[in-house]
Amino acid sequence: xxxxxxxxxxxxxxxxxxxxxxxxxxxxxxxxxxxxxxxxxxxxxxxxxxxxxxxxxxxxxxxxxxxxxxxxxxxxxxxxxxxxxxxxxxxxxxxxxxxxxxxxxxxxxxx
Amino acid sequence: xxxxxxxxxxxxxxxxxxxxxxxxxxxxxxxxxxxxxxxxxxxxxxxxxxxxxxxxxxxxxxxxxxxxxxxxxxxxxxxxxxxxxxxxxxxxxxxxxxxxxxxxxxxxxxxxxxxxxxxxxx
Numbered sequence: 333x334x335x336x337x338x339x340x341x342x343x344x345x346x347x348x349x350x351x352x353x354x355x356x357x358x359x360x361x362x363x364x365x366x367x368x369x370x371x372x373x374x375x376x377x378x379x380x381x382x383x384x385x386x387x388x389x390x391x392x393x394x395x396x397x398x399x400x401x402x403x404x405x406x407x408x409x410x411x412x413x414x415x416x417x418x419x420x421x422x423x424x425x426x427x428x429x430x431x432x433x434x435x436x437x438x439x440x441x442x443x
Numbered sequence: 444x445x446x447x448x449x450x451x452x453x454x455x456x457x458x459x460x461x462x463x464x465x466x467x468x469x470x471x472x473x474x475x476x477x478x479x480x481x482x483x484x485x486x487x488x489x490x491x492x493x494x495x496x497x498x499x500x501x502x503x504x505x506x507x508x509x510x511x512x513x514x515x516x517x518x519x520x521x522x523x524x525x526x527x528x529x530x531x532x533x534x535x536x537x538x539x540x541x542x543x544x545x546x547x548x549x550x551x552x553x554x555x556x557x558x559x560x561x562x563x564x565x
Contacts, residue, residue, distance in 0.1 A: 334487055364548055365549070365551070369552070371488075375557070376537075376555045376556060376558070377552075377555045377558075379551065379552065382553075383551065388553075420487065422488075422551070424547070424548040426548075429501075431490060431501075431503050432490035434489070435487065436487045437487045
């Protein structure tokens, strides 16, 4: 059971906009930044969004992040076939002595 | 672009210790945290622990009794030891460099290795 809650799967057609949600609580998302990663089998995981809504250089502006309260979202606009991957949200959790917590991952399928 | 490469055995026997090393291309290992994460088959990502250039560690509380991390800045390497392994420790293990900063809670996982599959099997 993951500390952060993501939908197991999201699908869309090419060109469509999809959104992946990430729900937490006051000890993680409300108090700390949310970061998003893309995992494709056989490749090194890729940082897509850091600090809630910051996009690293090289990441297309089709990817955007937002946060409100205890929830965060990753949006992918202009969906492309190469976006088919697993996406994870991550945040620091202040509980106990502190630790990184993750969502369970969302499988994005491009129909 | 910082590059990281995991190395170690691909198979470990139950109850033994899993040992992995990460070689990094960074000129300096200062000013950030070096991390180990893993992803089990069909499961999500899990953070095992972090270490800085001084050897200060933060471990996942659920694994703290079994995890040890070390760092050798002269060799540009850091390592993971996970003791008393079981089948539940079968996973792809990633070494990851954090972003620049001295506070772990303000970091993010910036650069990742390709990952190494480790299977626990007799």
